[in-house]
Amino acid sequence: xxxxxxxxxxxxxxxxMSRANRARSHAIPLLRTLREFDDEDLETRxxxxxxxxxxxxxxxxxxxEGDAIDRAWPFDIVPRIIPKSExxxxxxxxxxxxxxxxxxIDDLYHGQKIVKDGVFPKEVLAKSKxxxxxxxxxxxxxxxxxxxxxxxxxxxxxGTLYVLEDNLRVPSGVSYMLENRLITKRVFPxxxxxxxxxxxxxxxxxxxxxxxxLAPKKRSNPEVAVLTPGIYNSAYFEHAYLAQQMGCELVxxxxxxxxxxxxxxxxxxxxxxxxxxIYRRIDDEFMDPEVFNKQSVLGVPxxxxxxxxxNVALANAPGAGVADDKVVYAFVPEIIRYYLDQDPLIPNxxxxxxxxxxxRRYVLEHLQELVVKPANESGGYGMLMGPSSxxxxxxxxxxxxxxxxxxxxxxxxxxxxxxxxxxxxxxxxRHVDLRPFILSGGEIQVTAGGLTRVALRxxxxxxxxxxxxxxxxxxxxxxxxx
Amino acid sequence: xxxxVAEHLYWISRYVERAxxxxxxxxxxxxxxxxxxDGIAPGWEPLVDIMGVRSDFDKRFKEPDxxxxxxxLIADRSNAGSILSSLHFARENCRTVRDIxxxxxxxxxxxxxxxxxENVTVGLTKRGRFGFLRxxxxxxxxxxxILASVQSRDEAFDFLRIGRYLExxxxxxxxxxxxxADLLPDDVADLRxxxxxxxxxxxxxxxxxxxxxxxxxxxxxxxxxxxFLFKDLHFPRAVRYCLDVVGECLGDLxxxxxxxxxxxxxxxxIDRTNVDTxxxxxxxxxxxxLQLNIIKLHNTMAVAYFPKSGQQQQxx
Numbered sequence: 116x117x118x119x120x121x122x123x124x125x126x127x128x129x130x131x132m133s134r135a136n137r138a139r140s141h142a143i144p145l146l147r148t149l150r151e152f153d154d155e156d157l158e159t160r161x162x163x164x165x166x167x168x169x170x171x172x173x174x175x176x177x178x179x180e181g182d183a184i185d186r187a188w189p190f191d192i193v194p195r196i197i198p199k200s201e202x203x204x205x206x207x208x209x210x211x212x213x214x215x216x217x218x219x220i221d222d223l224y225h226g227q228k229i230v231k232d233g234v235f236p237k238e239v240l241a242k243s244k245x246x247x248x249x250x251x252x253x254x255x256x257x258x259x260x261x262x263x264x265x266x267x268x269x270x271x272x273x274g275t276l277y278v279l280e281d282n283l284r285v286p287s288g289v290s291y292m293l294e295n296r297l298i299t300k301r302v303f304p305x306x307x308x309x310x311x312x313x314x315x316x317x318x319x320x321x322x323x324x325x326x327x328x329l330a331p332k333k334r335s336n337p338e339v340a341v342l343t344p345g346i347y348n349s350a351y352f353e354h355a356y357l358a359q360q361m362g363c364e365l366v367x368x369x370x371x372x373x374x375x376x377x378x379x380x381x382x383x384x385x386x387x388x389x390x391x392x393i394y395r396r397i398d399d400e401f402m403d404p405e406v407f408n409k410q411s412v413l414g415v416p417x418x419x420x421x422x423x424x425x426n427v428a429l430a431n432a433p434g435a436g437v438a439d440d441k442v443v444y445a446f447v448p449e450i451i452r453y454y455l456d457q458d459p460l461i462p463n464x465x466x467x468x469x470x471x472x473x474x475r476r477y478v479l480e481h482l483q484e485l486v487v488k489p490a491n492e493s494g495g496y497g498m499l500m501g502p503s504s505x506x507x508x509x510x511x512x513x514x515x516x517x518x519x520x521x522x523x524x525x526x527x528x529x530x531x532x533x534x535x536x537x538x539x540x541x542x543x544x545r546h547v548d549l550r551p552f553i554l555s556g557g558e559i560q561v562t563a564g565g566l567t568r569v570a571l572r573x574x575x576x577x578x579x580x581x582x583x584x585x586x587x588x589x590x591x592x593x594x595x596x597x
Numbered sequence: 598x599x600x601x602v603a604e605h606l607y608w609i610s611r612y613v614e615r616a617x618x619x620x621x622x623x624x625x626x627x628x629x630x631x632x633x634x635d636g637i638a639p640g641w642e643p644l645v646d647i648m649g650v651r652s653d654f655d656k657r658f659k660e661p662d663x664x665x666x667x668x669x670l671i672a673d674r675s676n677a678g679s680i681l682s683s684l685h686f687a688r689e690n691c692r693t694v695r696d697i698x699x700x701x702x703x704x705x706x707x708x709x710x711x712x713x714x715e716n717v718t719v720g721l722t723k724r725g726r727f728g729f730l731r732x733x734x735x736x737x738x739x740x741x742x743i744l745a746s747v748q749s750r751d752e753a754f755d756f757l758r759i760g761r762y763l764e765x766x767x768x769x770x771x772x773x774x775x776x777x778a779d780l781l782p783d784d785v786a787d788l789r790x791x792x793x794x795x796x797x798x799x800x801x802x803x804x805x806x807x808x809x810x811x812x813x814x815x816x817x818x819x820x821x822x823x824x825f826l827f828k829d830l831h832f833p834r835a836v837r838y839c840l841d842v843v844g845e846c847l848g849d850l851x852x853x854x855x856x857x858x859x860x861x862x863x864x865x866x867i868d869r870t871n872v873d874t875x876x877x878x879x880x881x882x883x884x885x886x887l888q889l890n891i892i893k894l895h896n897t898m899a900v901a902y903f904p905k906s907g908q909q910q911q912x913x
Contacts, residue, residue: 345693346692346693355695355696356696358696359696364599365696366599367601369601369904370599370600370601370904381599382599382600382601382904382905383598383599383600384598384599384600384603384752384756384850384851384852384901384902385598385850385851385852386851386852
């Protein structure tokens with residue numbers, strides 16, 4: 116049996132074992148199946164999965180030394196299992212969150228009532244990197260800005276799922292969620308006898324319907340296109356995959372043009388063909404050289420004109436990224452209460468905003484226990500990891516915070532949960548996060564589960580595939596009351 | 598279908614076909630040289646002319662000897678028409694349209710390029726040459742076979758075929774042009790056996806020997822070979838046949854008036870010219886004219902179907 120009950124190390128909350136020798140009830144059927152395995156089974160199946168991934172050509176692109184290298188997608192065969200009763204709450208919470216965020220974005224580009232009412236500080240908006248003045252006053256179809264959202268969830272040591280961040284620009288990963296399920300069916304079919312995980316393969320048609328909902332003036336057969344930066348983009352596989360699954364064209368900027376009537380066309384062998392909806396997988400800054408980055412060769416000159424004129428729908432809408440920001444994140448609970456008059460169903464990780472005196476005082480007094488993040492940096496730059504910091508680092512940060520309190524937030528260290536993961540012939544606990552995808556069109560739909568990313572190195576919290584992270588199939592299972 | 602995609606498909610086929618033709622040419626020449634006495638053997642230089650890369654070659658190499666020519670035609674990345682470059686360009690064009698083509702196509706082109714890259718040093722040796730070239734030939738034929746068996750007969754298929762047959766028509770004229778110029782004048786009676794060997798090798802260079810024998814029902818002679826390679830309606834490397842296929846594919850597409858006109862003009866030229874009565878000089882002029890018209894046909898199609906900016910893809 117590949118899992119050693121007695122010696123299985125549990126560094127924090129484990130989603131399968133509550134403690135050594137003790138399984139959580141929803142995981143009992145999984146362990147029952149694993150008990151049938153001898154040591155070699157696990158390794159053989161993991162190997163079979165890796166072969167399948169190579170064969171199916173599931174890759175992500177690493178761009179280095181002028182050459183695009185397709186790497187096989189790293190995958191762990193043991194699915195992560197989440198009870199449906201828990202997921203129902205998460206799903207409702209994600210819908211609530213995205214609905215509020217869309218109202219918030221729409222407000223920021225119109226009356227800014229939330230600022231006038233003193234709920235969201237003007238200074239934060241003034242410092243926002245992703246606020247686009249060009250979008251003020253625009254009414255996108257259905258009033259929705261973030262049609263595709265990927266929110267990252269982590270489970271703390273107390274077992275609660277928290278939202279860590281919301282990706283409202285061009286979140287990726289959904290194609291791997293879909294492929295992961297196909298691989299699990301191939302290499303671990305008997306587990307489907309124990310559980311009936313909710314299917315995930317409806318996503319491409321849900322996405323297509325969501326995009327069609329946005330078509331201008333209800334054009335009866337809207338032409339939808341996926342706009343990619345091209346083969347050197349790390350998510351190119353996903354762009355091609357989604358276009359193929361939705362049966363629509365995969366276009367690059369140079370395939371499109373905007374005419375003098377502000378309508379968008381693609382160059383086809385039968386002449387120009389009108390495009391109604393663009394699922395763009397390219398950042399705002401590179402989308403339209405007439406308006407944003409003038410040097411961009413990836414974009415389409417005039418695209419913003421066409422969008423403003425209502426002749427083409429863009430998903431996500433330009434400017435939606437304003438809500439994709441660390442300080443905005445800290446205000447999401449207030450944003451939900453303000454627009455929906457509801458309490459948030461999924462909590463944020465507790466976040467201290469140094470701009471407020473009381474919270475700043477707490478941060479300064481507890482630097483050693485907190486992670487301090489600057490508001491306008493990403494990728495982990497300029498952070499203070501309290502527990503591993505030196506005294507002089509903490510003194511430096513104390514000064515920085517006092518000098519520019521608005522630029523800092525702080526959070527307690529989150530104990531990210533673990534799931535058993537194949538290491539050679541055995542299973543060991545590895546840390547995971549979860550990215551569900553939320554679609555907002557005529558209705559709001561949430562994927563059943565999402566993409567689970569797993570840090571394959573022992574003790575590591577880094578789940579990025581470019582840095583030694585892998586992924587797991589995620590199962591939402593209805594196990595009833597046990 | 599997107600114009601950009603159409604252009605990629607067209608070039609994938611042209612590059613694969615070019616790699617195949619180059620491989621066959623080298624392989625046939627190796628055999629030919631073993632059959633001819635040193636004094637009259639044409640050596641390797643004519644291959645540089647067939648591929649139309651004379652000036653590039655002269656810039657980089659001093660002597661058109663076996664080693665240099667083979668290195669240039671098989672392995673040289675600065676020669677955009679070398680086997681390695683052709684396979685590289687075929688693969689890169691394919692990478693961008695992976696979602697349009699059957700998965701096996703990408704896998705084969707990927708594997709073929711990786712094979713060529715890894716084995717090119719062996720391919721340059723006398724002993725390894727045959728196996729290397731054979732893998733390239735088979736790779737191209739596998740590519741065609743996969744398309745024949747699983748690709749829908751849609752616009753994508755049309756552009757793939759247009760690319761392949763235009764490249765073929767062009768290559769057939771090049772091979773005839775250069776090879777017939779080397780060939781010995783008919784009146785030198787004592788060299789006639791070698792003369793025949795060379796015309797046979799022209800046929801071999803186009804894998805046309807067997808079909809020639811069956812359909813022409815005559816011994817290998819200049820006039821019959823020329824008629825067969827220019828005018829045959831059934832042999833798939835004959836210029837006339839290639840143009841018929843291009844015309845047929847264009848017939849499926851919209852906006853085809855200009856391109857079809859170019860095809861018909863070319864077909865008329867071939868039908869109305871008695872190639873076997875042309876002397877060497879007129880034959881050369883005639884072929885020059887055909888090649889210019891093939892380039893014109895490409896340009897007409899590029900205007901009608903490919904992106905305006907063009908990708909500046911090189912043409913051999």
